[in-house]
Amino acid sequence: MNQVEPLTEEIGKLINWLASFGSTKNGGVTRLLYSAPWLEAQTAIKKKMEERGLSARFDDVGNVFGRLEGTEERDRVILAGSHIDTVVDGGKYDGAFGVLAAIIAVSRLKQHYGAPKKTIETVSLCEEEGSRFHLAFWGSGSITGRYQLSDARKVTDTEHLTLEDAMHQAGFGTGVFPPAKREDIACFLETHIEQGQILEDEKLAWAAVSHIVGMKRMTIQLTGASNHAGTTPMNSRRDALYAASQMISSVIGDGKSQNNGLVATVGQISVQPNVGNVVPGTCTFSLDIRHHEYDVLNAFYSKQLEKFRLIAQRGQIDLNIETWLDDPPVKMDPMMTQRHLKLAREAGIPSKKMVSGAGHDSQIFGVYCPTAMMFVPSHNGVSHSPKEFTRTEDLEIGVQMLMKILYQLAY
């Protein structure tokens, strides 16, 4: 490759350029779907694609595509990219890197090798995080048919604006642009930061993702009775927090001892009345469990719920469990995963196959077309934070691997 600008420099510059749209005082980025910084960023991405010689366009929900027409296959598209939106005060890399990696990789391939045999499109998906509306994967979900435009009427943001109204205000959803739904996606490729620290801990530079975990999330409500801390004998109490603490000890302890990659997290807890000298009458806590095999996940879930019921019964506690999310695991394309790992080995890049514990657009594409997902390391595993960081050398490997993969697929 005879680029004037070294790849690391180009990546570093573009990461900071994109992070300037919606930058926060903490050094983070806030680009919520259809907000002004989001629209500026997505418009700038379209322009960047055009500058790089790609034929760029919006679709009706605000996804941006940059097309490099193939010489032989034009009715099927190799799609590469990630999402442009962020959480509130998120990092510079989550989503953004995958969008930029695809643009850099495709434009460098074009510059070096000219037109590919097969058509490639880079994509900046409009939404993945579910940060503004309680509906995630709006971009990939609209492309793959998981969502219809009418779903935009069902959810509102904290200002009570519907997703549909927000979309209209940003200039989308009105038929000006082609519909989002696609039938011509041959495969999807997503490069992303790991958001964990397995690669860093194992001193690896790159991973091919084999599965995106299945996930169950629930809210557990315990109702006992509030009582005076001094005047209520221990055996007369219906202590909601005591029962909750037994449940949390049990589920996290059992999660640890599984030792099979299952993760269980209780991240939220609250008690009422939350006064030091009053026995808590109610306690509510969250539970998030994930595994890449649905059977393992379901078995763990059932076992824990049974334990919860016994603990509640013993403590004379009314138990209410609302399982509000139940997503099965999604397998990435095994053939692609194998081939990509081989490419990494041949290039001498220290790499591994791993499971993604976080959700990604690839799980939406993964049930719709052959999908491959690639990770680069996250420093200290920090993500969804202004402290999110990946070394430019590691980002470079991510782009180089994407170039190798796209070359193998399209040229």
Added chain:
Amino acid sequence: MNQVEPLTEEIGKLINWLASFGSTKNGGVTRLLYSAPWLEAQTAIKKKMEERGLSARFDDVGNVFGRLEGTEERDRVILAGSHIDTVVDGGKYDGAFGVLAAIIAVSRLKQHYGAPKKTIETVSLCEEEGSRFHLAFWGSGSITGRYQLSDARKVTDTEHLTLEDAMHQAGFGTGVFPPAKREDIACFLETHIEQGQILEDEKLAWAAVSHIVGMKRMTIQLTGASNHAGTTPMNSRRDALYAASQMISSVIGDGKSQNNGLVATVGQISVQPNVGNVVPGTCTFSLDIRHHEYDVLNAFYSKQLEKFRLIAQRGQIDLNIETWLDDPPVKMDPMMTQRHLKLAREAGIPSKKMVSGAGHDSQIFGVYCPTAMMFVPSHNGVSHSPKEFTRTEDLEIGVQMLMKILYQLAY
């Protein structure tokens, strides 16, 4: 006794009369120290004492005394009463009943038997709850020398007003009234609602309190590390809530299995960042443990702290324990307790000797002079709530017992 008005009627009327000062929209009472409703109530109590033929006066901190001069002993005073202040939206009975019981008992004794041999004073103590200022027992503490006037400079309310300024604004603390400190208290008698449901559960009408429990209260802070719920393997976590849940299970479980009257309560808990898909990096919880034997309390405390340290160590959690309250148990006068139980037995009143799990002015007097505390039942054990309730028949027994005791002591 040849009263025109039946005793139950008189008690019911006076309870509702006193509850009208500082009544809340929820049917409760808020009378914070030195507030307008407090001053109105305390002034009305003084007037009520005068109407009943008692010689009434304020002291310099706002305690109100109603004196019935003895024919033989005037330099020693039998003091009977409780406190006038309440928690925010508290009940009609806590404190108030003890004040009214003393006024009714003494005025009825006077009406029936004339002047006693020994001098009796009824007292409406200015403050016990510590609701406005983080300093409890201001009334009894000022009488017994636990507090000096200068202590009023050290604490402020939520409006940043010092206790001293609030006291001055209400017209106290300026030397207009005699100093609060007394050297002439022969004994103290306090009638109070149980604030628990032991009497009700055991179908008893009255109790003589043997001890007021010792109490240790602490704040436990755990610091681990916040991590992504999906991408952080279980064995890489430093989960502050998991450690807390093990500690809470342990301390409450051990408290139950002691089966010796010890009570342990975790009433408050919070985690950071308190997000469902993030491993909690920090957790803070309260612990309140009480027992009537200081050795038992201390042994339990030490054992639990050792367990906490082991749990923290195992979870790689930094542990910080701040024990901000450590009050030893206070024994009520055993001779008086025995005599009072005998009086109840003779009167055919179903009664028992019991420990008070809550703090009371009697614990301040108990280390200063012979002190006797008496309980009447609390319906459902509810207290510090508008739902606080004791049947008038039960209140009547409390007043009758106080009359018997005062008669025995003073006539």
